Amino acid sequence: MADKALELFDSGHRACGGCGEALAARLVMKGAGKDTIVVAATGCMEVFSTPYPETAWKVPWIHSLFENASAVASGVEAALKKQGRTEKVVIMAGDGATFDIGMLCISGAFERGHDFAYICYDNEAYMNTGIQRSGATPYDASTTTSPAGSCSSGNRRPKKDMPQIIAAHGAPYVATASIAYPADLIQKVEKAINTKGPCYVQVHVPCCTGWGFEGNQTIAIAKLAIETGLWVNYEMVDGKVTKVKKVMKKPVEEYLKTQKRFRHLFKPKRQDAEIAAIQAIADKNFEKYGIEIKLKKE
């Protein structure tokens, strides 16, 4: 069982106030435990946690490049095996490093079946470089490279289904999680670490700076993402969905309205067709994962 009092990601790092990713890292390390070697990709977390000569990590930690964390982790794991060591390997990367630039290394590492847990901190854009869209950016979100404009309503593509891609590699354990449900996140990390083979946990981490909301709203927004069906928390064991988080359905509008990245859908003019398109994405999730709690009519 995870020692929930254990702090392996120290305070004093340089993340923004209200950063979902920093909170998630702290929780992930509670699930991972001290016998862990962290392999990090370039990104916000790498930058805010390790400006030389300071580090927030109380476990061994290595960063090499943006796109090679899973290949570096493959090497670390192989070396540990050969040396007869028992430490666990945990990869930590953002959505850009995972959905986009790291795909080649990720596909190779999952196919080869190394024993590691891959934690993707999904804040749905390249935040470190200034909020550019990634393959994880949701439909209609305005970013600096998918800006809403007079002839565009933001990002034109829906979010890539990364967990399914990982599951298709034969990963024994794939899960999505959210900082809105810390106990669930810690438990999923624990499972990923203790399941032999390459496992994947994708954590939804709202970014106050990139999404445009007050830093004290991070958890509330993470929760709304789940309640509206725009983020689904589930587990897949051997490619089959075994557990889903069920919710009382709320309209997507309640989520969209909280963030500047979707403001163009409401101002200067309400874009009903676009809001309906996003609602359709949520409806599809409700149907696909069966997550709606329906109250019986009296």
Added chain:
Amino acid sequence: MMHLTEGSLAIAEAVKMCRPQVIAAYPITPQTHIVEALAEMVANCELDADYITVESEFSALSACLGASAAGSRTYSATTSQGLALMFEVCFNVAGMRLPVVMTIANRAMGAPLSIWNDQQDSISLRDSGWLQFYAEDNQEATDLHYIAYRVAEDLSILLPAMVCFDGFILSHTYEPIDVLTQADIDRYLPKFEPKERLDSADPMSFGMYATPEYYHEYRYLIDKAVKDATAVIRKAGSEFNDLFKRDYSALVEGYRLEDAETAIIAMGSICGTIKDAIDEMRNDGKKVGLLKIRVFRPFPEEDLKKALAHVRRIAVLDKNISLGAKGAAALEVRDALYGSGIPVTGFVIGLGGRDVRKKDIAAIFELAKKGGGDQFYGLKKELI
């Protein structure tokens, strides 16, 4: 004991005896025979290594980086496009001071695609912080691997090393080679025991970013380590000679250079051809000698000055070209000899596998005497 064997297989044997714990490689012509032979050794339990069959060269070197940081001896091999794909990782491995050893079966860079030999690939990474050894024949290519590990893992150096040997010309050629025994190598090459590694008993952060306050000095220290490797190479080479009677203590090597008026400078297998050509020219009374550059990084500037002080002219042969400038060795030789007044002519030669024969060396000797300036040698006028 002498064995008649292919260059690639001899290198695989040598690598096996260095006992790497982690090998990560991706197939590319003409490197394949090395990594196939190593895979077979692992499959037959002759080599106790974890062999990671990565999906790209980029991951091959990244995996070596991770394994090396975790404290294991690592090995990879590649060439040409594969090495180019590793470009970003190469700088990273050197910057993180990880002693990965990698064989480069030298091959031309596309486009146009060419699987044949020149040295553009490794030369293009001369600025990356890797030690670079160039072999003339397969005996040297084999032995340089033992030396490369010794120097790379020296705690005062801790840098990655490339052992470069010419693709096909050496990699696919059978020669009699004295392959040392495991007991020999165990005497020569100690276990890799880095002072710092990824270890939960002593947690450290590796690969942190450096602000302008720190970066400049980091680069200075890497440069210093590459230069400091000069003395460590000499020592490793001379200890190798003490044990096995083959001397690699010098970073450059002269052939009939003592009384030469014209010096030819080159790297790699072309040196064998040059030696034969020199013997013939000497028979005709021409005072010509060779200076072979065995170690290109660190660049042996002082050795070069010393060995060439007496010559009247120099021809540098480069199987590479810094497009828009000159061949790499010509540039550096001229820089090393600046102020000496010795004229240096650079010849770009044998690109993309174009054969270099004794008659070409004889022709270069005459061209250098004429002093017509740096040039591409042997261009087919009808193709231009």
